[in-house]
Amino acid sequence: MITIEAVSKRFAGPKGEPVDALTPVDLTIPAGQFLSIVGPSGCGKSTLLRIIAGLETPSDGKLTIAATGVARPIGFVFQEPVLLPWLSTLANIRFPLDTGGVPRDQADATAHRLIKMVGLQGFEDALPHQLSGGMRQRAAIARALSYDPPILLMDEPFGALDLLTRDRMNDELLQIWRETKKTIVFVTHSVEEAAYLSDRVVVMSARPGRVRAIHDVDLPHPRGEATKLDPRFHQFMATFRRELK
Numbered sequence: 001m002i003t004i005e006a007v008s009k010r011f012a013g014p015k016g017e018p019v020d021a022l023t024p025v026d027l028t029i030p031a032g033q034f035l036s037i038v039g040p041s042g043c044g045k046s047t048l049l050r051i052i053a054g055l056e057t058p059s060d061g062k063l064t065i066a067a068t069g070v071a072r073p074i075g076f077v078f079q080e081p082v083l084l085p086w087l088s089t090l091a092n093i094r095f096p097l098d099t100g101g102v103p104r105d106q107a108d109a110t111a112h113r114l115i116k117m118v119g120l121q122g123f124e125d126a127l128p129h130q131l132s133g134g135m136r137q138r139a140a141i142a143r144a145l146s147y148d149p150p151i152l153l154m155d156e157p158f159g160a161l162d163l164l165t166r167d168r169m170n171d172e173l174l175q176i177w178r179e180t181k182k183t184i185v186f187v188t189h190s191v192e193e194a195a196y197l198s199d200r201v202v203v204m205s206a207r208p209g210r211v212r213a214i215h216d217v218d219l220p221h222p223r224g225e226a227t228k229l230d231p232r233f234h235q236f237m238a239t240f241r242r243e244l245k
């Protein structure tokens, strides 16, 4: 579904000098796959995700996203939840539908279903500043899901959360993925999160960013507490950690 062929990105640095953020990356992401990208800070993870989203153009190479038949195929969840501060949780979640011309009652029904899916019932009318960080991130995820994009791109979405909340969000995300069969590209610097969530993990190395290794994580689904006790889960984590050094 997503094909990345020899995609590279060169930025201009502060003095106009070239900065290679990404050296040629080749990657094919089949529809419905949960793929994670791990790598040290500054290795080009966000750049790669932004290129897939069309928020950034590659300096070289080719990106192809197979026709999905929908107007907006991609949902993007940023590291810091981007919500409109003057809109309620419900209004934030339905915002893409309202601006996309979806009829009011249909948008209402969708937004209420998503509120339930991400566990924000009772907080429909709360403003973003009245929500915890984890709740804001769940609202941002619900908003990215509101127009039902077949592709979900997530840039370290749980990086700022405490470990308990992160664990819970991981399980909620896996459930959403099982229920909606989306293609998910998930950026994280946590080897545990990558091993727990993914079908496939791309390990990137430090600047200039390049793909160091790609692993199929063939741990059984559905993932849960048993996964975390599986010795192979720990082997995957140890391998990723070694490759990150």
Ligand SMILES: Nc1ncnc2c1ncn2[C@@H]1O[C@H](COP(=O)(O)OP(=O)(O)O)[C@@H](O)[C@H]1O
Pocket (backbone or CB within 6 Å): 011, 012, 013, 019, 020, 021, 039, 040, 041, 042, 043, 044, 045, 046, 047, 048, 207
């Ligand atoms: N708009 C930009 N202009 C110049 N340099 C950039 C820009 N965006 C990112 N970079 C540089 O590209 C490299 C990769 O950045 P980024 O993709 O954000 O890394 P990561 O998400 O892995 O931390 C970094 O060295 C960063 O400073």
Ligand SMILES: [Mg+2]
Pocket (backbone or CB within 6 Å): 045, 046, 047, 155
């Ligand atoms: Mg980043």
